[in-house]
Amino acid sequence: MTQTVSQLRPTAAELGILRALWDLGPSTVRQVQEAVSRDEPTGYTTVLKFLQIMHQKGLVERDESSRAHVYRARVTQQDTQRLMTSQLVDRLFDGSRSKLVLAALGDSGAATPEELAAIRAVLNDLERRSS
Amino acid sequence: MTQTVSQLRPTAAELGILRALWDLGPSTVRQVQEAVSRDEPTGYTTVLKFLQIMHQKGLVERDESSRAHVYRARVTQQDTQRLMTSQLVDRLFDGSRSKLVLAALGDSGAATPEELAAIRAVLNDLERRSS
DNA sequence: ACTTTCGTACGAAGTGCTTCGTTTTCGGCT
DNA sequence: AGCCGAAAACGAAGCACTTCGTACGAAAGT
Known part of the structure; x- marks a missing residue:
């Protein structure tokens, strides 16, 4: 199940969550949910579910030592920018x-x-x- | 059902088909299928289905006067490049x-x-x- | 006229993404 | 010890995207 993170493409919703994490730094689900909801109102459990999925995929890591787990992006904004830019270039700009x-x-x-x-x-x- | 084409975002598979149409110009399903399959082998009816969907969405137009319908892109590559670039910029580069x-x-x-x-x-x- | 070939049309299954309701767990408070 | 509020976990429903099998119709060859 381990996968190279550098090749992993976040979906639209995942990207919204990553943006919040890049912005806030390590955060609880509640914090992420509030940040994301400023852009696009989203339920708490929805955000939680995404963070769990993203954790599984390796896009984020989490610290479970507190009752409210603390999530942190495992991919940098820059790497993601590079990855998605490359893909756009490949698909739409003849490379x-x-x-x-x-x-x-x-x-x-x-x-x-x-x-x-x-x-x-x-x-x-x-x-x-x-x- | 009429929708502004300029705001319509092609999906991944649709983009592959648009690329073929941009490349070939007006083409039959078979021609598109052959071109697309060079990149990514794809069944004939699959391509046909996409072209039908895209026709419905207004991404392509078709000439039904011949037995084999001739499809043509209704969005330019440049417009699509602009659109998708804008979206990437919004989502990932803080605008x-x-x-x-x-x-x-x-x-x-x-x-x-x-x-x-x-x-x-x-x-x-x-x-x-x-x- | 009959069969073969090639095309369109339709329906539906499989998959992944998104969303949320419900249940379970955990700590703090009385 | 028992209750309450907040958080995690789970499961499933809804939707969009992708793919293809099958049916049907028209044209072309025999």
């Missing part, structure tokens, strides 16, 4: 990351001047590195 | 497109010099536009 970038930037109003500067910095870095 | 861009570029080996140049061009364009 070309830069096509995704162009699409994301192409939509007007996408970025503030500061963000553009940050992107430019990365770009400079990449070009320096490759030469 | 910031540039975070997605940084993540996509950050992975080394992502882009060739030509691609980087193309991105830089878009960047220049954006900055000129905003000033």
Whole structure:
């Protein structure tokens, strides 16, 4: 049953819970439920069930020492971003990351001047590195 | 039953079929099935069923004048790219497109010099536009 | 006209995702 | 010790997605 976490894709609802955990850090079910419900009202046992499933899958770990178990994300936001971005690129952009970038930037109003500067910095870095 | 196509999100299997249609242009079920099966072997009636469902949803249109109906994508690849990219950004990048861009570029080996140049061009364009 | 072939249409089964009601367990309080 | 409130565990229902078997109809060859 052990599975490589790095290849595990969270479902839509699981992603909502991961977002709460990334935001809050280690949390009880109740805390997660309250955070998630701000976005999308969700019952307590629903959230509990997801956390149990995710624990089984290895997406989260939990500390059972207290009466109210404390859950913590076992995948980082960055890794998940990379994974899901890769999958989108594969499925929809013919495997070309830069096509995704162009699409994301192409939509007007996408970025503030500061963000553009940050992107430019990365770009400079990449070009320096490759030469 | 009429629904705005621009908000319609194709499922995983539907996306595979759309990719074939984008690639081939207007095609019969058999042609789509052959193309899709190169990636992922799929039965004829399975593909037919999907095309029927997608027709119902408005994702594709069909010409029934010949015995073998001819299907054609009703959403462009670009629109779908925009839609799904937006959703990824909302769900996983706190609504910031540039975070997605940084993540996509950050992975080394992502882009060739030509691609980087193309991105830089878009960047220049954006900055000129905003000033 | 008859059979074979190829296509559409339909229904339904299998699977995974989502949600929640009910039951059980645990600690604290009296 | 017994009760109460909060939490965990369990089971199942509802829904969407995926897949395919079967039936039926039309065209083409003999």
